[in-house]
Amino acid sequence: MRVEVRDLVLRYGETTALDGITLSLAEHKIYGLLGRNGSGKTSLLSVLAGFRRESEGVVRVDGAPVFEHAPVTSRISLIRDAGETTDIGTVEDALFFAEWLRRDWDAGFADTLLERFALNRKMTVKTMSKGQRSALGVIIGLAGRAPLTMFDESYLGMDAPSRQAFYDVLLADYMARPRTIIMSSHLIEEVSPLFEEVVIIDAGRVVVHEEAQALLARGTAVTGAAAPVDAFTEGLTVLGSRQLGATKSAMVYGVLDDARRREAAAAGLELGPIDMQDLFVHLTGGPR
Numbered sequence: 001m002r003v004e005v006r007d008l009v010l011r012y013g014e015t016t017a018l019d020g021i022t023l024s025l026a027e028h029k030i031y032g033l034l035g036r037n038g039s040g041k042t043s044l045l046s047v048l049a050g051f052r053r054e055s056e057g058v059v060r061v062d063g064a065p066v067f068e069h070a071p072v073t074s075r076i077s078l079i080r081d082a083g084e085t086t087d088i089g090t091v092e093d094a095l096f097f098a099e100w101l102r103r104d105w106d107a108g109f110a111d112t113l114l115e116r117f118a119l120n121r122k123m124t125v126k127t128m129s130k131g132q133r134s135a136l137g138v139i140i141g142l143a144g145r146a147p148l149t150m151f152d153e154s155y156l157g158m159d160a161p162s163r164q165a166f167y168d169v170l171l172a173d174y175m176a177r178p179r180t181i182i183m184s185s186h187l188i189e190e191v192s193p194l195f196e197e198v199v200i201i202d203a204g205r206v207v208v209h210e211e212a213q214a215l216l217a218r219g220t221a222v223t224g225a226a227a228p229v230d231a232f233t234e235g236l237t238v239l240g241s242r243q244l245g246a247t248k249s250a251m252v253y254g255v256l257d258d259a260r261r262r263e264a265a266a267a268g269l270e271l272g273p274i275d276m277q278d279l280f281v282h283l284t285g286g287p288r
């Protein structure tokens with residue numbers, strides 16, 4: 001599904017959580033939604049899912065309004081951090097409810113996923129562990145096959161092997177049945193390989209919306225002997241550096257032109273990709 005947001009403002013009483021968001025998301029892409037704590041990620045996803053009504057601005061999904069508009073909301077799935085199924089009875093009940101809500105639900109896929117994440121239909125949701133509840137949320141998000149599927153930190157409670165299983169299944173299913181997926185996460189290094197485009201918000205505003213590759217190309221890791229690295233990076237914006245013995249690696253922000261690249265090669269320096277997390281920290285104002 002396509003998403004169009006124009007001048008979106010969301011207020012909670014005195015607090016302005018979204019402060020004029022304009023965003024256009026294409027069909028059939030995986031988007032990363034990144035932002036510091038309190039930047040407005042959950043608020044934005046809640047408006048896109050129709051859980052909250054915008055205070056101002058325009059929100060359209062496939063050209064139609066979202067809030068209290070069932071033909072659209074039945075094709076949108078937002079899985080929130082605690083899973084969305086707390087205290088709802090058994091896993092069976094949660095799946096029944098999810099199927100009832102979602103037009104594109106695939107019951108066979110839900111069964112496959114239950115097995116993959118070691119859950120069974122008789123489990124009582126209230127007594128499940130945090131990771132098991134997260135897995136249930138993830139299963140509901142995946143089996144919903146909603147054309148607009150959003151995961152808001154849904155997988156944080158899962159352990160590393162389970163999260164990896166989630167990323168693998170998500171990617172395989174997305175390749176087979178493309179849809180628009182938005183993933184918000186603080187586990188940037190872990191999730192960013194999935195992103196085709198990245199949206200970074202800060203204080204309720206969009207600060208970056210770019211293809212993931214183009215964003216990564218904004219930075220370069222310069223590696224080599226410490227002295228030539230220091231000489232080469234003098235005057236450039238250095239986001240950080242690491243040193244192991246005599247070898248130093250400095251993360252530089254800004255595109256290096258061909259002349260600078262030749263200069264680096266002549267000085268025996270290696271140029272490589274930078275971590276998305278380092279860029280994110282820089283673009284959202286550094287440590288606070």
Ligand SMILES: Nc1ncnc2c1ncn2[C@@H]1O[C@H](COP(=O)(O)OP(=O)(O)OP(=O)(O)O)[C@@H](O)[C@H]1O
Nearest residue numbers: 012015016017035036037038039040041042043044
């Ligand atoms: N129900 C609410 N009532 C009042 N203020 C709220 C409510 N929900 C969020 N806020 C405020 O809105 C702003 C944005 O919050 P939001 O939860 O959207 O951020 P977030 O980017 O998802 O944060 P995090 O990464 O910490 O989950 C914050 O200042 C927060 O305090």
